[in-house]
Amino acid sequence: MNGFVPLLAKEFLEIRRTWRLWVVPGILAFFAVTGPIMALLTPRLLASMAAQQPGVVITVPDPTAVDAYAQFVKGLTQMVLLALIIGGGGLVSGERASGTAIMILTKPVSRAAFILSKLVAELVLLLVATTLTTVVTLLVTRALFPPVPAAPLFAAVAIWLVQAGLVVSAMVFFSASFRSRGGAAGAGLAFVMVLLLLSMWPAAERYSFVGLTAAIANALRGGGLWWGWPVGTAMVGMVGFAVAATVVFRGKEI
């Protein structure tokens, strides 16, 4: 894979120098801090709303640390995934649009290295940012709630990382396939919508990566882990999207 190392170094430098450092990590940090706070305040907010409505009674159980974890994880499975889709749309198509792809691909660089350096850099950024912000949410939660085991949080976040990795890999494929960022992001959103629809089919949810969201929720509840099939198929899917991105891009005219 000619040129992989300098391309990967370039990706990391770009992450440090541009908006890429702040968007996904920033959103992660936001939910890491606000998740536990929202868990703590939501019952009080609901109670105060009910107090203003005569005859309305809202009974909300006291929040626990698991609720704090759940708020953080909800942010991961919604807003952070959305940010990965929107940001990922320009990973490859952006370089084609700006003309930098021409400058790079006329050098002794394989197209596989061009694609895979982007995938690896995004995954590393995701892993590091998620790990750090998970620790932050754990610390904030312990400051606000009586301590509970952290295992459910780590398990849920670990499964989410696989889900996010699958989405990132899919976005690299869509960005390599479509000329425009918008087209790639649209395809990414469609992909996630299809997963959502397929999750209504129990067999798909149980035996494929369609069930990752349910596996995350189950892990958070401390339920018996049945993440084997969802995680395993997601890993295969990640590799499949990466290979497909390389194959598609190799045939593209730049």
Place this chain on the structure above:
Amino acid sequence: MPDESGPAETSTAAALDIRSLRKEFGTAVALDGISLRVPNGSIFGFLGPNGAGKTTTIRIVTGLAHATAGTVRVVGRDLAHDRAAIAREIGFLPDVPGFYDWMTAVEFLGFTGRLFGLGGSALRQRVDDLLDLAGLTNVATRIGGYSRGMKQRLGIAQALINAPRLLILDEPTSALDPIGRREVLETVASLRGRATVFFSTHILADVERVCDTVAILDHGRVVANSSVAALKERAGVHRLAVTVDGDARVLAERLEGAPWLVACDIEDATLRLTVSDAQRAAHDLPRAVAETSLGLLRLANEEVSLEDVFVQLVGGERA
């Protein structure tokens, strides 16, 4: 100009050998079986009107696009099988080079050099030399703040990072002021004999100034391919300048319809005539002047320009 490439091959091998190259986009034919040969160590001008297929040809040669048919050999290697090896030997500057705006010129050239496997002090020295060549040595700002001319000069520098055997330039002077153009042309001319330059441009004066050989592309076909001098000779056009002591438009009207007249430009009292038969024109012109009651002050041959040849070959409306 730093030279680490050593002398180019002195054999008759071609730096670029294109045979029957065809490119179709659906039903549209962009290249209709073009063939051309760029000798080693030469500076080769690649001309053509907009849409002729020049950039398409270059995109195929640089591996950015795929040919529908035909063969391309670059520095003696088959493009279909040795793309990676070819990429090590060529330098390329696209017509609008794209850069990472968040990098400095030093970083971009260093990154480009590492893509070729260069490193250490050798790469640092190479980067310094190229920045000096590009006039960007003391520019600390990031590329995002560069003018178009600065980006073009950086583009030339990055194309030279690997001391290429074949340098492919797509409209390298289009974004430059006259001084910048001259500097680029001087750099290109200095490479003669040490590298081969394949130079696509609209600016015919640039081609006349530095190129040994020229190919003219029109509607996806090569309509001419020879040295500049031979092209002018074979095009069968000649230039005559006729100065009269009155209104030259009167003479121009008289000459309309002359079988040897290709084109006529009026500049005050002088007609600049492009003619297909210089001998017949020189014979007929004094009589034509006399019939207009004008006085003939001067009748002289002028050097045919490449523009005259270009216009004759591809048509005046597209010049």
